[in-house]
Every structure is written in C-alpha cells, then in structure tokens.
Amino acid sequence: MAKENQNISMSVIRRLPRYYRFLHNLKENGIIRISSRELSMRMGLTASQIRQDLNCFGGFGQQGYGYIVDQLYNEIGHILGVDVPTPTVLLGAGNMGRAIANHMDFEKRGIRLVGIFDDSPHVVGSKIRNNEVLPISKIDEVCKANKVEVAILCIPEEVTPKIVKHMISLGISGFWNFTHYDIAYHFPDVAVENVHLSDSLMTLTYQMNKRRKK
C-alpha cells in the first residue's frame, strides 16, 4: 500500500507524531471514522495539508467516507516504525538521563532500551525502572551483544565528541541528542534528532519580550 522509497520531506515527517497523537485520542473517544476536514479543524491546520501528507505514503482513505481512525492510526504508527523496536542504550544517568528513563514510554515509540550507562560510582549499580545502571566500561559488550543502533546522549558537554566517536565505531547509527554537540555536522551519515532545550527556552524568551514591547 505505502509508496516506498520516495523522498518524504522532514516537514511532513515531523507532523506524523502529532497526527498519531490525535488519532490515538479519537480512538479513545470511540470515534470510528473521520474526514480530513473534521481532523483539520481539531488540529488547527488545513484539510488539504492532511490529505497531501497522508498521500505521501499511500491512499489510506475512501472517497465519500473519510478515514477509518483505527486503521489510519496503525498505518502512521507503522510509517513511524513504532512496531519495530530499535535496540538502544542511554548514556548518562544524571538528572536528565534518569528523567528520560523514567518518563518516556520507550516501548510505544519503537525503542527497546537495553542498557543505561554512567561512569560515576554513585549511580552505577542503582536501578532505574528495572534497568540497572552499568559502568561505561561495559558499553562495548552490551552494544555488540544487542546489536544496538541508537544512543541517547544525556552526558556532559566535554565528553560528548569522544563518546560519539566511540559509539559510531561500535556501529551506532542514530542519536537522540540532549547535548549541544553538532553530531550531524561531524558525522553526516548518522541519523540525529536533537533536543535543544535551551534553544527552545530562548525562543520562548524571545516571544515574551516581543509581547512586552507591543
């Protein structure tokens, strides 16, 4: 059904998780079918955009009827890949690492967490949600044994370049990056998703100041 191997723009991809979230919600409210128009009004975008976005991947709707919520939900989940768990390690069990480990619903997002690592003797050995924090010295072993593909980086700025290099040598090809290190620039071939919290915060600061000037 899905049109494979076309190059889909990132603008479209970034909207998919939001569709997924709204569809989940509709499902929970017992809604069976929805038209692009109805969905567009709930999400605050145009019906045309929704149809364009979905048609990048295939014709999931029915003329005169709309989309079946449950089916569309599953299709988008499949496109996003939440049904194929990716073996993943989390590096850094400081405040941020622990929050992420506790907070995220990894299994539902296509992530299988196979290890949490830190180098501080204060945290190594402690447990976070069933995962024992392992010493960083075990990283090679765990990555090889589990064919780990993704690393989540919640580590200090200074050590990042060295660790990224090492992880890539272990075959890691994707990073969920909470540091400021510009992985994509240094290693163009890996997939990187940056979470730049301070960038986001400063964008808000900008908006607050603009508001104040008016």
Next chain:
Amino acid sequence: MAKENQNISMSVIRRLPRYYRFLHNLKENGIIRISSRELSMRMGLTASQIRQDLNCFGGFGQQGYGYIVDQLYNEIGHILGVDVPTPTVLLGAGNMGRAIANHMDFEKRGIRLVGIFDDSPHVVGSKIRNNEVLPISKIDEVCKANKVEVAILCIPEEVTPKIVKHMISLGISGFWNFTHYDIAYHFPDVAVENVHLSDSLMTLTYQMNKRRKK
C-alpha cells in the same frame, strides 16, 4: 539599530539560538571577527541565509570586514531577550521537573525562576538547587507577588487543562510545555513553546527504520 516591530518569521527566530551558541564558541576561542562565509561553513548553512537572517534585525556587520564576534553575540542575546529576566514558575517536581530545574541555566536564558511547585507531600519541602519545593496551594500568592509571566509545565497529562486555565487566570502569558496538551489551540493568545519529547523520539525511530529498509 534594530528594526523594530517587523514581523520576523519563526524560521528565522529558531535559528537565532544556534547562532548565539556558535558565537559564544568563537568568543571562547578568542576569535574577534568573522565573515558570513566563514560562519556559514562552520555551521553548515549558506552565507546568504546568515546575512538575510541578521538583516531582519539590523545591519550588524561592516562591508569588507565582516562581523565583530562579541558585538554580534550581544546583539543576538539582546534580540532573544536573555538580558531581561522573565519571572517564571516551574510546575511539577517529578523526574522531569527536577531534571529541568537542575539542568537548565535559567539565568543565562532570560528566565528568573521564582518558585517550584508540586502537590505531592513527598517532594514538597525538599530543595532543588536553592529552591524549596512549595505546595501548589501557594501558587496564587507567588505569582502575584512576583508578577510571574511564564510557567514551565512538567505535570501529568490529566491535570494539565485545569492548571493551564488557572495559570492564565493568574496572568501567565507564556508556557514552556512538556505535556501534550495543545495550549496554543485552546488559548491562541499565549506564547507557547512545546517540548514534545516523544514526537522527537518517533522522528528518530522513523529515520532508523527508513535507513534499515535501504
């Protein structure tokens, strides 16, 4: 100097924190001046885009010379508003709230944290980086006393709509939103910056799967 009150597109604004970061780095490395070309190569974008972006706010450069790093850094900081602290409260001292409170350099981002709130007796009274966690019952008092403008939301999904409504009634006009609740849709007049961690993670999952198919 700065051209006031033009409407600057969000695409431009979202690049500013990144410029700010790179300029900080150049400063630290003792670099005095930089041309748009040199900066473009370091950042992986076009010189043209840099000049266009900066010229939304004013002519900060000098023909034939380039930009003075320190001056440009300060100008962008000023545009982003990092030099005017915005009184802010943090709601929710669970894993995520604590991580944010510990991890962020609020003062350097134009944020003045005046209170952390939670409703669980387990955390109320504990200290996070000099801030005592206060019971949610104190929120009105603190917001009024400090003319709080921004709320950081690290609270459970279920309580979010109610709390957002209450915060807006207290005069809050900006949210740094870690929940999935669609504040902007329900309250079009407030500034919202969303941190959708699971959206980001699923975007990475998508990329990993695409990669796998090739």
Next chain:
DNA sequence: TAGATTGTTAATCGATTAACAATC
C-alpha cells in the same frame, strides 16, 4: 586605491493551499 564583504534585490526552490475530477 583595491580587495573584501556586507546589505539588499531578484531568482529559485519547496511547501502549503486551492480546486476539482475521480469515486465510494
């Protein structure tokens, strides 16, 4: 002055929206 590099206008590219024929 000559060389370099900006600020700015014009051209291109990509993303969004509108329109409508196809079809359930």
Next chain:
DNA sequence: TAGATTGTTAATCGATTAACAATC
C-alpha cells in the same frame, strides 16, 4: 443515484539561495 470526500494537479505563498551594487 446523489452527496460526500478523497487523491491529485495546479496556483499561491513563503523561505532560501544567488547575484551584485554599495561601501568599508
């Protein structure tokens, strides 16, 4: 069948890139 709504093509809009005159 008639009405509704998709899938898709065409038109518009906005953002990025290229080009170059202004000027340090």
